[in-house]
Amino acid sequence: MSLLMIIMVATVATGATNAYLSDTETSTGNTFAAGSLDLNVDGGNTNVVKFNVSNLRPGNQPIGTWRLNNVGTLNGYLNLKNIALTNAGGAFTDPEAEAGDPENAGNLGTLLDVQLFVDTDGNGWVGTGEPVLYSGPFGGLADHYNQNLLIPAGGANYVTLQVNWHSHAGTLDNKGQGDTATLDMTFELDQSPI
Ligand SMILES: [Ca+2]
Ligand SMILES: [Ca+2]
Ligand SMILES: [Ca+2]
Numbered sequence: 001m002s003l004l005m006i007i008m009v010a011t012v013a014t015g016a017t018n019a020y021l022s023d024t025e026t027s028t029g030n031t032f033a034a035g036s037l038d039l040n041v042d043g044g045n046t047n048v049v050k051f052n053v054s055n056l057r058p059g060n061q062p063i064g065t066w067r068l069n070n071v072g073t074l075n076g077y078l079n080l081k082n083i084a085l086t087n088a089g090g091a092f093t094d095p096e097a098e099a100g101d102p103e104n105a106g107n108l109g110t111l112l113d114v115q116l117f118v119d120t121d122g123n124g125w126v127g128t129g130e131p132v133l134y135s136g137p138f139g140g141l142a143d144h145y146n147q148n149l150l151i152p153a154g155g156a157n158y159v160t161l162q163v164n165w166h167s168h169a170g171t172l173d174n175k176g177q178g179d180t181a182t183l184d185m186t187f188e189l190d191q192s193p194i
């Protein structure tokens with residue numbers, strides 16, 4: 001019992017007399033703010049209908065250019081996805097039946113040629129150093145192009161689609177009379193290459 005008392009007294013005495021030098025500095029107010037990755041197409045955030053072409057015929061060359069702005073605070077990489085071309089027979093005409101299309105098939109996917117490219121200067125035409133994503137029959141477009149095109153924060157670039165109805169031999173073009181085609185496409189800005 002007395003030994004326990006001695007230990008307790010010693011402990012209290014040590015605590016009372018344990019003074020030492022010290023110093024402190026602080027790091028308060030540390031903050032974390034997320035950046036933004038925000039794509040604008042033709043200056044906005046709503047769906048853009050780039051083509052609304054009627055009475056298309058051989059010799060025509062509709063061209064559409066999308067302006068793609070990175071309005072966020074982070075650099076982004078542009079990719080194209082969800083690309084889909086839907087062909088339909090539309091009006092069933094006498095000439096297409098005579099040309100060997102009795103089922104009124106949608107033939108524009110094979111009759112039209114397209115060129116899809118990064119149009120760095122936005123002039124609607126392929127220039128030196130402007131990457132071509134695809135060139136060939138409209139129906140041969142892939143469903144996505146992972147171009148990973150760098151668009152710096154605050155920067156812009158362009159993508160252009162040229163559609164060409166080159167004349168074909170004989171009555172082949174007649175298969176496309178009254179036919180329709182609908183193109184859907186999504187532009188995506190990614191924070192790193194995919
Ligand atoms: Ca946006
Ligand atoms: Ca038709
Ligand atoms: Ca047809």
Ligand SMILES: [Ca+2]
Nearest residue numbers: 119123125127
């Ligand atoms: Ca160009």
